[in-house]
Amino acid sequence: MSNDSVVTRFAPSPTGELHLGNARTALFNFLLARRHAGRFLLRVEDTDAERSRTALVDALAEDLLWLGLSWEVGPRVTGPSSDWRQSERGSLYEPYYRRLIDAGQAFPCYCSALELDLARRAQLAAGRPPRYAGTCRGLSASERTERETRGLRPTLRFRVPAGQLIEFEDLVHGSQRARSDDIGDFVIRREDGTATFFFCNAIDDALMAVTHVLRGDDHLGNTPRQLLLLQALELTPPRYGHVSLLTGQDGTPLSKRHGAATVRELREAGHAPQAVCNLLFRLGHSTADNSLLGPDEMARTFDTAHLQRASAHFDQTHLRYWQSEWVRRLDAADAEKWLAPWLPPQLDAGTRASFIRAVLPNVVMAGDVREWVQVFFADPLQFEEQARVAVREAGAEFFHAAAAAVAESPPDLNRLRAATGRKGAAFFMPLRAALTGRVHGPELGPLLAAMPVERIRARLHAAGAA
Numbered sequence: 001m002s003n004d005s006v007v008t009r010f011a012p013s014p015t016g017e018l019h020l021g022n023a024r025t026a027l028f029n030f031l032l033a034r035r036h037a038g039r040f041l042l043r044v045e046d047t048d049a050e051r052s053r054t055a056l057v058d059a060l061a062e063d064l065l066w067l068g069l070s071w072e073v074g075p076r077v078t079g080p081s082s083d084w085r086q087s088e089r090g091s092l093y094e095p096y097y098r099r100l101i102d103a104g105q106a107f108p109c110y111c112s113a114l115e116l117d118l119a120r121r122a123q124l125a126a127g128r129p130p131r132y133a134g135t136c137r138g139l140s141a142s143e144r145t146e147r148e149t150r151g152l153r154p155t156l157r158f159r160v161p162a163g164q165l166i167e168f169e170d171l172v173h174g175s176q177r178a179r180s181d182d183i184g185d186f187v188i189r190r191e192d193g194t195a196t197f198f199f200c201n202a203i204d205d206a207l208m209a210v211t212h213v214l215r216g217d218d219h220l221g222n223t224p225r226q227l228l229l230l231q232a233l234e235l236t237p238p239r240y241g242h243v244s245l246l247t248g249q250d251g252t253p254l255s256k257r258h259g260a261a262t263v264r265e266l267r268e269a270g271h272a273p274q275a276v277c278n279l280l281f282r283l284g285h286s287t288a289d290n291s292l293l294g295p296d297e298m299a300r301t302f303d304t305a306h307l308q309r310a311s312a313h314f315d316q317t318h319l320r321y322w323q324s325e326w327v328r329r330l331d332a333a334d335a336e337k338w339l340a341p342w343l344p345p346q347l348d349a350g351t352r353a354s355f356i357r358a359v360l361p362n363v364v365m366a367g368d369v370r371e372w373v374q375v376f377f378a379d380p381l382q383f384e385e386q387a388r389v390a391v392r393e394a395g396a397e398f399f400h401a402a403a404a405a406v407a408e409s410p411p412d413l414n415r416l417r418a419a420t421g422r423k424g425a426a427f428f429m430p431l432r433a434a435l436t437g438r439v440h441g442p443e444l445g446p447l448l449a450a451m452p453v454e455r456i457r458a459r460l461h462a463a464g465a466a
């Protein structure tokens, strides 16, 4: 692959929200382009006018940008929208229809939906795979005129050449072969003059000089048709790689039932885009690097040879893992920005910083911090049962001694240890329980540094009186 020539694209049909499966396809294409310092395009396939809505295009761009995927050609980039909006590209296709018609490689078909359906049923009943019966393949000029005068509006069908073997090397599935004799003449232009998917998708890839297409493997069966079309038009086909389906843990199509299915759901739940990308990066793509990667590192390690054929399973617990890896790497300033919406506004800068230092290791989602705000800054403290037990078992003496040893702020851990005469878990467990009402949570040192010293003393006294 020569470096400057790689052009990839993501070509969604904006008929709904950005699904995680499609987001992964977009990520892979983005990374492939980035890896080769190439170009990544966002082409909106909105020829299905009824189902595509402008608001969905906006939401789509929003979701992709949130994930950190940006494009060279597409919405929100200067340039005519006909560069990327398929519904505005109709006139570009005209010369290609013309060429096919003139070469006898496309013909008008006047069959009605009803006629096609009946033919299909008859074939199925005869145990044959349904395909276009060829009814209008050989119509003479006068037969066509006769149908036109009856007011019939034709579709345009591609005349599939007989006896051809179509071979291609799929980037994921390897060598593929199909026989043209198994493919019926297919519609490339609808009655209303709009292009069908097979046609505009393939032509646009060629016109946009796309070199690599990674897309869902539900399109694997469409590829032979598209290759035939490009061949007939003497256009250069891209290399195709068909990426496995993304499912839930149970193998069924990903849906809200599996925790989340769309990018918006993950964003609104408070996930970091980098965590989401790290998960998607590893779904159906194997990599030796198990650390949280940034976009450049992902691009460097992305390899189409590592795309897997088997369907990939989305697992909410993996997402949580990447999210906590992301949190673990936050520096103090970014952590503060991230948690700001959940912090009490009246905290002074010092308390705020030491509070975040204390609780960050116990936070995965930003909202988790609410619990710790309660624990550190609100009374009365709510005790979990285990913490109550730990306090009881430590005994009143322990807490009286500890409280008496609290002098300056923050209290000195060694002095507390010496005063209570205990060490290890017997020392920090009851202290943590008395101060937070929990047996799991922040390290004792940062905890003592973040909690107001009066509150520490008061809670130790309260534990001693319990």
Ligand code: GLU
Residues within 6 Å of the ligand: 010, 011, 012, 013, 045, 201, 213, 214, 215, 216, 219
């Ligand atoms: N609009 C098609 C889809 O969303 C594009 C398929 C492709 O990437 O070629 O399925």
Ligand code: ZN
Residues within 6 Å of the ligand: 108, 109, 110, 111, 134, 135, 136, 137
């Ligand atoms: Zn026909």
